[in-house]
Amino acid sequence: MAGPMKMRATLGSGYTDVRVLMTHPMTTAQSNQPLHFIQNITVKQNGKAVVEAQISQAISRNPVFTFRIKGGAKGDKIEVSWLDNKGETSSIEAAVA
């Protein structure tokens, strides 16, 4: 079961700032453990995909990302979801503050 995820979406000047913190080991091929890392991340604004990311084991453990979306308004629904190489997923939703 995926660990906690946290997301904060706030309005900057002319854009929506989305900061998301994920719990994930992001193990690399160098460790003795089996490879386990997030491969895909999707950010949606009011149901529409705005960012599609492909990431790898080169992203730090417990990843933290910041994205920006042009414009936006208070109350907009932001959703961030991820999918890892084992098929595990997690997602979080928050309204723009």
Place this chain on the structure above:
Amino acid sequence: MRGLFFLLLALPLCAAAQDAKKEIEKYQQMLGEGSPAELWELEGEALWKKPQGPKNVSFEKCDLGLGAGKVAGAYARLPRYFKDTDKVQDLESRLLTCMTDLQGRSLKDATARLFGNADRPSEMEYLVSYVVGQSRGHKMAAPVSHPKERASYELGKKVFFYRAGSWDFSCASCHGEADKRIRMQDLPVLSDPAGAQKAYTTWPAYRVSNSQLKTMQWRINDCYRQMRFPEPEFASEATIALTHYLAVTAKGAPYRGPGTKR
């Protein structure tokens, strides 16, 4: 002429050292903006509200010094004297008190796993993160009014300068002199208000090298390990006194919430 030559030679070296310090500060700042520590705070909040133990109660009635259940600003006023236990306690020992007295858990169970690991943080680490986060912005104000608080502060100061172990180190060996560093890490002078304020307001911290949140008790434990001391008992009188000394020396500085360190 020769003096000028050496001065000119030294200048770029001084500049390089200053640049390195600035860039490391930039690293620390960028790292802190969006720290995984917030995830520990979230989990800690859930655990705080979860009924546990034979008495099936949550920590919401736990008295951290400001009254039952009052968490906001409580960490900034720790360590302090508690009437019900008749001793000075830091946050971690007080959480143990609440686990045993409030929730009815045995001390053995409560102390079974105090330091977690990256794959499985401990309950204590989660709870500590939540509680300290609730003192974000509050000025450090550990009291020294009660006689036992004064005694604890004095003991802590003594402990700070106490040389022992196979290397004859004390805390002051690394943290008692200005402008010292180990490799790229500057060593703050912890017996000085400026140094204590800077360091004490950023612990507990998410430690990148461990991929987990480390508490103050852990920090002291690990310092002693590095000093080749015997391992201190968790929340021992000495470790609480040492924490008290640091907290009082850091008086007045606003607490910056769980920190993020390399």
Place this chain on the structure above:
Amino acid sequence: MNNLRRNLVAAAALLLLKPFAALAAAWNKDAFGAKTPQDALKGIGAGNPAASTDLVIEAPQIAENGAVVPIEISSAIAGTTAIAVIIEKNPFPLAAQFDFQNGALPYVKLNVKMNETSDVRAVAIAGGRQYTATKEIKVTIGGCGG
């Protein structure tokens, strides 16, 4: 395309929609498996990017710990639809690729792992062309504390 055909295509598209988890979302295995920066660049279709000062990497010059290095990339190149991150000296240089659409700004802040002191390369894809910028980040071995 007449109305009926349009509706059929739309219906077919709806039928193909699956929840995120069930979709084997695209992951550029070849590019992420590339062992040289040049192969990584080729893998993302940017074999010969042009240097651009409008692609900015904001990062510390020194990282206390290579396991977590914060970097911030933003592109002022008009029409940027994607940003990729390559860490030249990593065993697998391609670290991530971000595709922006529907108003997302070409901006990202992320924490990467660096195996050793290396150039960090950003690639921006805009209007069918590729651009690049680099920044060297030194990775140090830390001391005991902190």
